[in-house]
Amino acid sequence: MNDGRYMAIPPGAIIPGALPDYRIYVLSQQGKYILWALEGNKVSAEQLPRFYEGGITEIFVDLDEAFKCEQYLETNLGEILKSQTSSDDQKAKIHTKVSTNVVRNAFESSLGLGTMGAAALQQTQATKRCSENSSCFSAKWT
Secondary structure, eight states: OOSSOEEEEOGGGOOTTTSOSOOEEEEOTTSOEEEEESOGGGOOTTTTHHHHHTTOOOEEEEGGGHHHHHHHHHHTHHHHHHOSSSOHHHHHHHHHHHHHHHHHHHHHHHTTTSSOOHHHHHHHHHHHHHHHHHHHHHHTTO
16 A cells, blocks of 8 residues: 555446456545445446445545556546446546546657657557547537
8 A cells, every 4th residue: 555645536437347456445524545345346336326325426546556547447438438327527537537648648658759669659559549439428519
């Protein structure tokens, strides 16, 4: 554990059965992080309404597991944006988070290269996937 540093994500990012095995935390009214799911991949569709019933707008992942979480969000962005259980606000937050990470990674991997190296090509593909996955969501607003 990393002394209480967590990354917030909207609960709408949860696709039952698709999450990696990272732990999911919620923030209590007393400001303490409480373990909600020991293994994210075991979260069921029946458990998700508890977030909304409890007024939970953010769930948290330990920063030690942030990379797995970001990969999950990028890989599953299309499914997350198609979900009927997530609000448009949650979808927008997830889309913004993934888009920002993809563009940042593409920019960082291309710095100083002058040419498209393997890392830059991978990031270009990630940017393309992100754009394709986002088209169903962004089309709603045009």
